[in-house]
Amino acid sequence: MTDWINVILQGVLVGGLYAMFAAGLSLIFGVMRLVNIAHGDLIVLAAYVALVTTEALGIGPLVSLIIVVPLMAVIGYALQRLILNRTLGEDLLPPLLVTFGLSVIIQNGLLALFTADSRKLQAGDIEVATFKLLEGVYIGILPLLQFAVAIAVIAALQFVFYRTALGRAFRATADSPPVAQLMGLDNRHVFGLAMALSLAVVAIAGVFLAIRADFDPSIGPARLIFGFEAVIIGGLGSMWGTFAGGIVLGVAQAIGAHINPGWQILAGHIAFLIILAVRPEGLFPRIRA
Amino acid sequence: MSVRVAFASRSSRVGMALCAVALVVLAAAPFWGGRDDMQLLSQIYAYVALASLWNLLAGYAGLVSVGQQAYVGLGAYLLFAFAILGGVSPLWAIPLAGIIAALVAIPVAGLVFRLRGHYFAIGTWIIAEVFRLLASQVSVLGGGSGTSLPASMVVGIASTRQMRESLVYWIALALVVAVLTLIVLLLRSRYGLALKAIRDSELAATTNGIDVLRTKVLVYIVTAFGTAMIGALIFFQRLRISPDAAFSVNDWTAFVIFITVIGGIGRIEGPIIGTIVFFALRQTLADLGTIYLLMLGVVAILVMLTAPKGIWGLIVERFGWQIFPLERTVILDDRSAGREKQRPDDR
Numbered sequence: 001m002t003d004w005i006n007v008i009l010q011g012v013l014v015g016g017l018y019a020m021f022a023a024g025l026s027l028i029f030g031v032m033r034l035v036n037i038a039h040g041d042l043i044v045l046a047a048y049v050a051l052v053t054t055e056a057l058g059i060g061p062l063v064s065l066i067i068v069v070p071l072m073a074v075i076g077y078a079l080q081r082l083i084l085n086r087t088l089g090e091d092l093l094p095p096l097l098v099t100f101g102l103s104v105i106i107q108n109g110l111l112a113l114f115t116a117d118s119r120k121l122q123a124g125d126i127e128v129a130t131f132k133l134l135e136g137v138y139i140g141i142l143p144l145l146q147f148a149v150a151i152a153v154i155a156a157l158q159f160v161f162y163r164t165a166l167g168r169a170f171r172a173t174a175d176s177p178p179v180a181q182l183m184g185l186d187n188r189h190v191f192g193l194a195m196a197l198s199l200a201v202v203a204i205a206g207v208f209l210a211i212r213a214d215f216d217p218s219i220g221p222a223r224l225i226f227g228f229e230a231v232i233i234g235g236l237g238s239m240w241g242t243f244a245g246g247i248v249l250g251v252a253q254a255i256g257a258h259i260n261p262g263w264q265i266l267a268g269h270i271a272f273l274i275i276l277a278v279r280p281e282g283l284f285p286r287i288r289a
Numbered sequence: 290m291s292v293r294v295a296f297a298s299r300s301s302r303v304g305m306a307l308c309a310v311a312l313v314v315l316a317a318a319p320f321w322g323g324r325d326d327m328q329l330l331s332q333i334y335a336y337v338a339l340a341s342l343w344n345l346l347a348g349y350a351g352l353v354s355v356g357q358q359a360y361v362g363l364g365a366y367l368l369f370a371f372a373i374l375g376g377v378s379p380l381w382a383i384p385l386a387g388i389i390a391a392l393v394a395i396p397v398a399g400l401v402f403r404l405r406g407h408y409f410a411i412g413t414w415i416i417a418e419v420f421r422l423l424a425s426q427v428s429v430l431g432g433g434s435g436t437s438l439p440a441s442m443v444v445g446i447a448s449t450r451q452m453r454e455s456l457v458y459w460i461a462l463a464l465v466v467a468v469l470t471l472i473v474l475l476l477r478s479r480y481g482l483a484l485k486a487i488r489d490s491e492l493a494a495t496t497n498g499i500d501v502l503r504t505k506v507l508v509y510i511v512t513a514f515g516t517a518m519i520g521a522l523i524f525f526q527r528l529r530i531s532p533d534a535a536f537s538v539n540d541w542t543a544f545v546i547f548i549t550v551i552g553g554i555g556r557i558e559g560p561i562i563g564t565i566v567f568f569a570l571r572q573t574l575a576d577l578g579t580i581y582l583l584m585l586g587v588v589a590i591l592v593m594l595t596a597p598k599g600i601w602g603l604i605v606e607r608f609g610w611q612i613f614p615l616e617r618t619v620i621l622d623d624r625s626a627g628r629e630k631q632r633p634d635d636r
Contacts, residue, residue: 035407037355086594092406094593096353097550101590104543108583221538225418228411232404262433266422269415273400276412280403 002136007258008251009133013143015250016150017212019243020205021227022234023157024198026242029231031170031194032088034095038102040224042199045106046072046206047215051119061121061211069203076199080192088191103220110217118214127211146208153201154243160197161239170194222265229272235282244283248275291622296477297614304612315462319455327458328526333568334465335523339541340548340560342515345472347546348555349484350508356413357516358542359397359420362535363390364517365524366424372442374429379438380446383460383521390517394510402506414538421536435531443528457526464522468515472557473613475511480504482617488555539582547589553599557613562601 025039036042046068053064083102087094129141161167172180173190181187209215209223226249234245249268256267275282297305318327339361347353367386371377377385397416404412425433447453475481483504486494491501520541524530534540544567552563567585574581596603604610 029407033407035411037410083590083594092351093347093353093554094597096355096407096410097546097593098590100355100543100546101586101593104539104586105583105590108579108586111579112583221414222418225411225415228408229415232408262422262426266419266426269419269422272415273419276400276403 002134004258005134005137007254009137009139010143011251011254012247013139013147013250014254015230015247016143016147016243017205017208017246018226018230018249019150019246020153020201020208021223022230022242022246023153023239024201024205025224025227026231026236026239027157027161027201028194028198030237031174032191033174034084034088035099035228036084036198037096037099037224038106038220039099039202039227040222041103041106041110041220042072042202043206043209043223044110044215044217044220046199046203047121047210048110048114048119048217049203050121050207050210054121061123061207065204065207068207069200072199072203072206073196076195076197076202077192079199080195081188084195085188085191103224107217107220114217116216116218118216119210120214121207121210123211142211146212149204149208150243150246153204154239157197157201158239166193226268229268232282233272233275235285238282238284241282241284248283293620293622295618295620296616298611298616298618300608300610301612301614301616304610305614308612312462312466316459319451319458324454327454329568331458331461331526333564334461335519336544336548336564336567337561338465338468338519339516339545340552340564341468341472341557342512342519343542343545344549344554344557344560345475346508346512348549348559349476349481349488350505351488352505352509353407353410354413355410355538355542355546356415356417357512357545358536358538358540359413359417360390360394360513360516361520361523361541362417362420362424362532363393364520365530365535366427366430367517368521368525369430369436369438369530372438373436376442378445379442379521379525380460383464383518383525386521387514387518391510391514394513395506397513398506398509402502402509417536417538421532424535425532431531433532435529435534437530438525438528457522461522461526464518468519469557469613471511471515473615475508476557476615480507481615484508543582544585547585549599550589551592551599553601553603553605555598556601556605557615558611559599559601563599566600 021040021043025036028034028036049071050061050064050068053059053067054061057064057067079102083098084095087098123142126142126145130138131141133139159167161170169180169185169190170193172183173185173187177187180190205223230245230249231242232245233248234241234243248271252271253264253268256270257264259267315330318330322330339357343354343357346357364383364386367389368379368382371382371385372379401409401412401416424430430436443453447456476484483494483499486497486499487501487504495501520535524535527534548563548567549560550563551566552561553559570585571581574584577584592599598606
């Protein structure tokens with residue numbers, strides 16, 4: 001029994017990380033109807049940026065967030081203004097192909113710079129610290145912190161989106177780019193800020209990913225897929241739905257892995273396909289795709 | 290006064306004549322070329338076919354898939370399964386793999402077509418991942434580490450080694466010709482006209498009685514059929530299969546997308562030009578390894594941003610050529626005036 005409680009708890013806590021993968025993806029899709037195929041590779045890029053920062057400055061990975069988050073945000077803004085804004089329009093092909101190209105470029109660039117060796121960020125004692133919840137049920141401090149950060153990130157995005165002038169600009173541009181422009185908004189700048197915010201979340205997700213497990217340049221696409229599955233399971237356009245989607249995915253993977261280690265990822269995909277088959281609008285939909 | 294629609298133009302007549310000459314020369318390759326030439330040509334055929342099929346899907350039907358490796362791998366695994374488990378000759382296994390993949394594509398379409406636009410792309414990728422993970426669970430085919438084709442199966446198709454190599458080469462050539470013919474015929478049929486209408490405006494196409502979803506699903510299934518046969522052929526030539534190689538996103542999707550974008554998406558000539566450029570670059574830059582893929586990505590992005598119709602698009606803009614007789618031209622036979630009036634349709 002405690003066995004299964006442990007499995008489900010671990011799944012829920014990992015789900016927080018998946019929700020962070022998904023939040024940035026969901027945000028930019030909501031604002032500019034763009035699916036960034038390089039999203040997963042940007043998460044891995046953030047992990048490598050954190051690796052370089054921690055090694056160069058001798059600081060811990062959590063402290064490195066102070067540098068990694070703003071840096072990734074600047075990269076996001078530049079990426080949007082210099083490349084992605086040129087691809088937006090009626091035609092779906094250019095943004096997909098350009099972000100797909102970016103994905104390949106980031107992957108192979110990282111491979112050339114850092115080789116295919118697995119790396120990991122060392123966070124020190126906090127990595128192994130746990131506390132006892134029940135007899136036989138232990139919770140790691142780090143997974144719990146990661147889960148709390150995920151809740152904070154989603155809450156912050158929700159706040160920005162619905163309670164601030166920036167969020168109003170996001171929603172206005174999402175509803176109607178031409179009207180937003182007539183009201184004095186510079187859409188190119190608004191999209192740039194959305195991508196900056198998305199990559200700020202990516203940076204947090206990347207650092208936690210890199211503390212939690214080994215990473216190498218090739219793991220990006222799988223992170224994109226996890227984030228995407230969380231978005232669809234949760235339902236498009238709902239941030240807390242995305243959070244729930246991440247948890248469903250995390251629990252499904254944990255259960256699959258518990259039955260057979262080879263089934264971990266497959267179980268997550270199957271949960272996604274079942275939701276797609278029986279409830280394609282997701283569990284907590286706000287808008288239709 | 291009568292009205293008829295013509296497909297051929299002067300450039301397409303020249304183009305088809307050149308294609309016929311090229312086909313004769315290429316078919317004779319076993320008599321003038323060495324083993325290396327034949328292997329390189331077979332690889333080129335495989336990429337022309339894969340890129341043409343992806344182009345049909347993305348360029349003509351607007352279905353941007355980044356998961357066609359699902360069908361390359363499925364076709365390849367079906368060939369190995371038929372050969373190893375059923376003792377079926379690889380020559381029969383190739384068309385069988387295509388048919389089964391087309392049948393598999395029907396329920397898969399039922400799932401991924403629930404995702405629109407951008408999300409469709411990632412949905413297809415997940416399907417490919419599911420296929421890869423399932424393939425690595427099949428222990429009789431080597432599980433995660435893969436397996437080899439039994440020598441008896443290979444020897445069985447022809448008595449001498451030279452005959453075998455020539456036979457496989459001709460199959461590769463026949464398959465690429467068949468795929469291109471299939472695409473040309475599809476585009477010249479009423480489905481091709483429907484695709485063109487859908488590309489211009491889905492709403493207008495629907496109001497003219499076109500079943501948009503059915504047309505797209507049809508293209509998806511036809512593409513799966515062709516892609517799986519090519520996948521079966523590629524891995525028959527390699528004689529070895531593993532889940533990571535058979536379902537590789539880099540080999541079967543990234544390269545294919547870059548080839549199509551650089552050559553010219555949405556035109557049948559594009560993937561052919563793109564493949565020639567791709568192999569020419571690869572022969573000169575192969576030593577660069579990962580950097581080569583990176584550069585290809587940069588070139589593809591630059592093409593997409595500055596010349597989204599690719600190399601062939603630039604040629605068409607400048608000279609108005611077409612190699613394959615596809616462009617519909619309305620011809621009015623005005624008997625009273627005794628002359629032909631032509632009006633090329635607007636693209």
